[in-house]
Amino acid sequence: MAPPPTDPRRAAAGYATAGSGGPANAAIAPLTGYTVALATEQRRPALAVPLEEAGAKVVAVQALRIVAQPGEDELRAATEQCLAAPIEDLIVTSPFGFRTWLASAQRWQLADQLAAEFGRARLLARDGAAADSLRELGPREIWSTAAASTEELLRYLLAHPVAGRRIVVQVDTPSLRELCQALRRHGADVVEVPTYRACPPSHTEHLRRLADQLIRRQIDAIALTSPEATENLLEQAEADRRLPDLLNALCDDVTAVCLGPLTAAALLAQGVRPLIGPVGYTDDFVATLIAVLPANAVRVELGPHRVEIRGQAVIVDDQLIRVQPVPIAVLRTLARSPGRVMSCADIRRGMPTGAAVDDHAIEMAISRLRRALNGAQLIHTVIRRGYRLAC
Structure with a gap:
């Protein structure tokens, strides 16, 4: 497999969408008049910008918190899994998380074995800072993309045959789990190394208010980017005894778009059929909503x-x-x-x-x-x- 290019060209990717039908006036932005909720780990996700440029009113809700302190047992289990067989590709997504991983491996007396395995693997870093954390171990040949994003690295890998390749991904955000799943669906042997913990949001009233807006149909679509975001929304609605009303809204009037099958699992278990991304790229949300909402x-x-x-x-x-x-x-x-x-x-x-x-x-x-x-x-x-x- 060739190294990733410095200026990758994205293949067109999108969701399976429903129906079609143009707006009454093409001069009006396609999402003008629609309200889209974003349930993510960020208070102001980058996804809000292109949606607002398309005319949507965006309601961003922090549906979970990310803590850069991985669970000790989970991290050690992933480390031992890494050492169980040769690593062909290593993807580093954040310098802090990678150094945290190495520090933990040092305590377990596994750091030297890890470094040796990394030395035989192809190294891919999200950006310059992530590449520098790898250089501290000695390697000099480290690949990245011009976009400086983890999605671009995984997009590159998915554009090439990955069946049978053993790929280790340092995961620093829940949304990356969908891309790891996409690699597995293409035949890769993927080891996820979580360098974070997902926690409930600090203020549950944000989830409560989001559920109320969905039930009242004040929101036309909701974009969910991680399994934890979906589960926290449903659990809060159940705690408030409003889960049946929320599910009815998501089944009948509100379009739910999920980053991938992991994110959609909790909704599917409740009988809701959301639109599900085939790969797990966050930028596909915009194209999906532009296609689906005007058709409704x-x-x-x-x-x-x-x-x-x-x-x-x-x-x-x-x-x-x-x-x-x-x-x-x-x-x-x-x-x-x-x-x-x-x-x-x-x-x-x-x-x-x-x-x-x-x-x-x-x-x-x-x-x-x-x-x-x-x-x-x-x-x-x-x-x-x-x-x-x-x-």
Whole structure:
């Protein structure tokens, strides 16, 4: 296998997506009007930037904490597994974690054996700092990529035959476990060396509020990047006795996108079928959401007007109008049967949170919709019968 290039070209990768259908106005960003939640180990993940550039409103929630202190027993077991057979590739993802690993191996009197194995392996480092931690052991030939990311190293490996290769990965974040799984699916013998511990988030109210927003359909999609993020969200909902409501939201109205099969496992066990990344690249989330969310929009022709109802906004012809959650749910329900007269009870049955909405709330939502639509006569009142959209 050749060494990784200094300027790798990424192969196009993405998720299996549902449906298609363009927006009413291509000049409006594809995710404008949609709210996307990110449940990761970071307060402000890098993934938020491209989603916001695509127009989405991003709600970032720290669903777990990463502590750079690995569990002693787990780290030792992984170290002994490394020494059980020759290492062909070693991937170092962080200098601090790598030095922590070596310090622990020194206490166990295994450092010299590790260094000898590393000397016979091909060495791949995420960036210059990670490469320097390897040079402290003596090796000089260390490969990295121009992007200075672990994903790029693993993307390179996956672009070549890896069947039968023994690859050791120093794992410093839970999301990398999905890429290790992808290597295994391609036939590699992968040893994960965890140099971190995953802990519950410091403030459980963030997970509680996220679950509430999902249940109320104030969020259109949730991106989950690790098994721990998924499990912590479900466990908090169960502790609050809201797990059935959360699962219903994820099954019916909210798009769940998981980094890989490990991240999706807890949802699948509960009967939720999320979109699952085939490899585990975080940057594929954006392409997936751009493909899936606009396809979920409700589009109708109402007289001379073209109307597209997005998650939290409506496009009337070329104008995008932000709409509050209850009014947008009422409009979406009416738009699924344009021209049909629907009573308040009919509308309530068609809304995901209808049981919590009374007739007065629906009447107020209709009033707010008419004001928001700036005089466009799209909603007609049929006296003593209900409401319908103009055809």
